[in-house]
Amino acid sequence: MIHASATDVRFAEVAWSGHRHQIEYAWVGEASPQAPVMVFLHEGLGSLELWKDFPHRQACAAGCRGLVLSRWGYGRSSPRPPEVHWPVDFMHRQARNFLPAFFAAIGLDTQSTPPWLFGHSDGASIALLFASAYPDRVAGVIAAAPHIFVEDITVASIEVARQAYLTTDLRGKLARYHADPDSAFWGWNRVWLDPAFKAWNLECEIARVRCPLLAVQGRDDEYGTLAQIDTIARLAPQTRLLKLERCGHSPHRDQPEALIQAVADFLSAARHPAG
Numbered sequence: 001m002i003h004a005s006a007t008d009v010r011f012a013e014v015a016w017s018g019h020r021h022q023i024e025y026a027w028v029g030e031a032s033p034q035a036p037v038m039v040f041l042h043e044g045l046g047s048l049e050l051w052k053d054f055p056h057r058q059a060c061a062a063g064c065r066g067l068v069l070s071r072w073g074y075g076r077s078s079p080r081p082p083e084v085h086w087p088v089d090f091m092h093r094q095a096r097n098f099l100p101a102f103f104a105a106i107g108l109d110t111q112s113t114p115p116w117l118f119g120h121s122d123g124a125s126i127a128l129l130f131a132s133a134y135p136d137r138v139a140g141v142i143a144a145a146p147h148i149f150v151e152d153i154t155v156a157s158i159e160v161a162r163q164a165y166l167t168t169d170l171r172g173k174l175a176r177y178h179a180d181p182d183s184a185f186w187g188w189n190r191v192w193l194d195p196a197f198k199a200w201n202l203e204c205e206i207a208r209v210r211c212p213l214l215a216v217q218g219r220d221d222e223y224g225t226l227a228q229i230d231t232i233a234r235l236a237p238q239t240r241l242l243k244l245e246r247c248g249h250s251p252h253r254d255q256p257e258a259l260i261q262a263v264a265d266f267l268s269a270a271r272h273p274a275g
Helices: 054-062 090-106 122-133 152-167 170-174 181-192 195-199 227-235 256-271
Strands: 010-016 019-029 037-041 065-069 116-120 140-144 213-218 239-244
Touching: 010 090, 019 054, 019 090, 037 054, 037 122, 054 065, 054 116, 054 256, 090 122, 116 122, 122 140, 140 256, 152 170, 152 181, 170 181, 213 227, 213 256, 227 239, 239 256
Parallel strands: 037 065, 037 116, 116 140, 140 213, 213 239
Antiparallel strands: 010 019, 019 065
16 A cells, blocks of 8 residues: 555644644655645545545646645544534634645745645535635645535434444544544534534635636535535536546545546646647
């Protein structure tokens, strides 16, 4: 398996939200400092390690240096204290405040060299929010299984996940990828099941995205319908859509080869537009 080994993982101290956090990250893919950067933003239960070898494979296929991180509360990054609950606008805060602080901490100048953002699920929403807030600091976005509004199917599946965490070995499985699985799981699960979260909506922000955009979703996604990416395409006409057959909520696991090729083609077309 080709992905960041323990010796490749680094930690950055990031000052954010009134505290200093240790954030784990790793570089994968192309080694050349001249290669464009692709930042991988994980899902609501994800982490650097849970991506496995996908970021390396995708970055190599696209000719990029891949930057993979575990957000605060995930993986081996500083855990979320039990008394801290994510606010309804946590993804806005992650995009507008945390990511710039992280990039500054590792010396990534997004002003002079805008990166590509590859986000999955919550990470895709964060990528889209970053592109909306900082249009000059992103080369383009690949949004895999993004959320831009709350659907009943999403809430129902997150409730199923809650029951599984309480009654099955899901906590033990997550402990393989998170130093504090309770930090990761309850931070994500409680905010999504908060009744106030049902009004959460990114449509106004999506309409302000100007960069190249590839929106990807599986036709069998158990956490959202195709209305998510169809709405993105309506609000941001430059969007290229990829709807994958025999694919659930994790295209990088269910259809990795199709996704890797589509992303490589998308970057090539964006860098070398026809005509």
